[in-house]
Amino acid sequence: MLKFLGRRLLIALPTLLVIATLAFGLLHATPGGPFDSAKQMPAEIQRSIEAKYHLDEPLWRQYLRYMNDLAHGDLGPSFQYRNTSVNELIRAGLPVDAWVGSLALLIAVLAGGLCGFLAALKRDTRWDYVPMFFAALGIALPVFVVAPLLVLVFAVQLRWLPSGDWRAGEFRYWILPVLALALPYTAYIARMVRGAAIEVLSSPFIRTARAKGLTTRTVILRHALRPVLMPLVSFLGPAFAGVLTGSIIIESVFGLPGIGRYFLIGAINRDYTLVVGITVLYGVLIIVFNLLADLSYALLDPRVRLQP
Amino acid sequence: MKSGLVLLGAVWLTACGGDPSPPTDAASGDIRVGTALAADQTVTRAVDAMPRSLDPSLLTDVEAQKVTDDLFEGLTTLGIDGNPVPGVAKSWETSEDGKTWVFHLRPDARWSNGDPVTAADFLYAWHREVDPKTGAEYAQSLAPIMGAMAIATGHAPVESLGVSAPDPLTLKVSLVSPTPYLLSLLADCFLMPLHRATIEKYGDDWTRPEHMVSNGAFVLQELVVGDRITLRKNPHFWAADTVRPTRIVYYPIDTIVQVSRFMAGDIQFSSIFPSDQFRWLKSRLGDQVVTAPYLGVTMLAMNWLRPPLADDTNLRLALTMAVDREVLANKIRQGVQQAAYSLIPPLVGYEPQVPEWAGWTAERRHAEARRLYAAAGYSAAHPFRMEVMYPTDEANRDLYDAVAAMWRTNLGADVQPYNEEFRVLLQDLRLHKATLFQNSWIGDFPDPFTFLQLFQTGFEQNFGGYSDPSFDALLASAAHEPDNGRRYRYFEQAEVRLNAQAAYIPIFYYTCRHLVKPYLKGWQLNIQDRNPSRYLYLLDHQGG
Helix, strand or coil: CHHHHHHHHHHHHHHHHHHHHHHHHHHHHCCCCCCCCCCCCCHHHHHHHHHHCCCCCCHHHHHHHHHHHHHCCCCCECCCCCCCEHHHHHHHHHHHHHHHHHHHHHHHHHHHHHHHHHHHHCCCCHHHHHHHHHHHHHHHCCHHHHHHHHHHHHHHHCCCCCCCCCCCCCHHHHHHHHHHHHHHHHHHHHHHHHHHHHHHHCCHHHHHHHHCCCCHHHHHHHHHHHHHHHHHHHHHHHHHHHHHCCCHHHHHHHCCCCCHHHHHHHHHCCCHHHHHHHHHHHHHHHHHHHHHHHHHHHHHCCCCCCCC | CHHHHHHHHHHHHHHHHHCCCCCCCHHHCCCCCCCCECCCCEEEEEECCCCCCCCCCCCCCHHHHHHHHHHCCCCEEECCCCCEEECCEEEEEECCCCCEEEEEECCCCECCCCCECCHHHHHHHHHHHHCHHHCCCCHHHHCCECCHHHHHCCCCCHHHCCEEEEECCEEEEEECCCCCCHHHHCCCHHHCCCCHHHHHHHHHHHHCCCCCCCCCCEEEEEEECCCEEEEEECCCCCCHHHCCCCEEEEEECCHHHHHHHHHCCCCCECCCCCHHHHHHHHHHHHHHEEEEEEEEEEEEEECCCCCCCCCCHHHHHHHHHCCCHHHHHHHHCCCCCEECCCCCCCCCCCCCCCCHHHHCCHHHHHHHHHHHHHHCCCCCCCCCEEEEEEECCHHHHHHHHHHHHHHHHHCCCEEEEEEECHHHHHHHHHCCCCCEEEEEEECCCCCCHHHHHHHCCCCCCCCCCCCCHHHHHHHHHHHCCCCHHHHHHHHHHHHHHHHHCCCCEEEEEEEEEEEECCCEECCCCCCCCCCCHHHCEEECCCCC
């Protein structure tokens, strides 16, 4: 187990190096720089700004400097938000995304899992058709339609909930963003769990269990649940990394101060450090959550052995 | 409601105690005696994006400028109508040639920590702005001041700037040439005073809420990147007794989202709304939707360094005459934008130089355009082919698809719209790679010069490389003319020259457009689209 972990972490390092290098290279290769504007400043001032951010150095030296800082956990200064470091931006924004994302995924797993399992158990009845109709709808409707619709109904028309803004600790500010983010995940998980459950419920070991005379409850809880959770776990790994780094649409519609939008704003403004920083963070999260998913396979399926 | 009555009493007090003659004019920002004000004077406003810096010397974005207008005050400041009024300077006089100005500072001007605001604070801020070591991207804003450009380009020491402080309450400014728009310029963030001790103590961190010392109507209370900027009233502000809002909250919100946040009552003053929602919003919100001319123009500029546009006046005239601007303004932009037939947006005292054909019927204009197009040697068999380049944007795509269609229908020309991301396009323009391209320009100050300089030989944003000695001579004459009326006549002649050559294809004038709650008062839309929070106040209202 420890050997497996150690090996995976060792592989992770070169992966991250490649991610950081690619992101750094691609951004610097894009035409235009962070301090370009329609107004051109005197060369002397341009030089002074470039010197401040080390943009006057040859690219290889900028790269080595960045990698050195990165190795020490320093993601550098943001180029667009003056006097603000990328670490600060992430420290301020990540908890918001993590909170909204975790709640959304939790709801998605509970609601989606339950609906999916129920649909599989009561296949071809209204318990199957109705939830699956809504699941299909949930997958088909993009977030940029669902989120403004929720705002229109619950904030503008009914005035039950705030249309946006963020106050940590105030429940009513979470409801709409969490709901908007949870809906497509719920729909996806419901369909996935239904498919997996149908397959598992018709497999020989379930038939054997039933033949032994076990109650439906025991069959489901002791035998069917764990294999059904397998595809869910492999889906949740990257999904979790995804919601932690924020949803651009959810953040802009609800005015959440998360980090997802920085990715877009940073790319448009050529904020090299901000974009590379968030890319690396995303890489780290993907690696960590995939690792966690692999570890939980071993817990869910006794046949899985973690090979170093 | 209870506290609402208390505040009503407070208004009475200031109205009676502060000024013996009761204020009468609501439009000037003064409140009529007896007006019921809301108990909570927290004004919520939107900005399009998170300001990139709140350092008045370093900022580059309109959003940051709106916030610093509330935090700092220059020698002059903005009146409710956007025109400059005395700020830290209570009075000033000018030399006969208009090149030397002496400002007398009010003795009661205070920093938010209680320190007096002195001439040395201006000296420090202006030196810092032009010092290349500061890295101020807009240092050129000080160009009218003697020596500023030599310092900014590293050719002269900072101390050589043409400004001095003979005593703590007097500031003497020497100008390169008479600058009638100086009073507007002085209200800009780049010329606001700075608190030296704070900046020297905290360095780059001085703009953080816990450190910032400012001299405007408000002080910075809280700043959460991507979330909000909260200001609270500055008790040391010299005119604090006229400022109603106790708190101002600026939310950075994307343009489209501002509409829903406004309708839900979260913001009272939007910074903008999407132009394609104008009619729908108007039908739903009525008078809460407000628009007014804004100091900006969208035009198509062209490359003057190579054919075919550079050497063919007939072709340029044909292209500009074949554009149906009213259709673009009324159909594509739903009447939000104003069709432009010339370069300079409406300015008081300036006679718009509209070409004669602007008043013709569409049929006559198209016929003449076709005649000129043919005279330039183009025909159905040999059409004019070109790409028109514009910065990537959904609204722009509709616009240039329509322009290209007009050229195809009215002339038979084959022009393809082509978009590039803004920074990529900018690089192409600097390398003179584009032949026909969008150039949008927002004036730095309300004066024709800020637009005409786009065609001045050697000006950095003259992306097309236009150069005409007679045009340059007219601008030079204007620069040395102390009388503003005569100066404007030179500018009018210069614009006529551009129009006669069809040196550009005007499309729209900008508009500022906002959603404003009916109970938010104390604002007047103006050509600079700057609405200082110090004049705002909230009437008593129920809900949102």
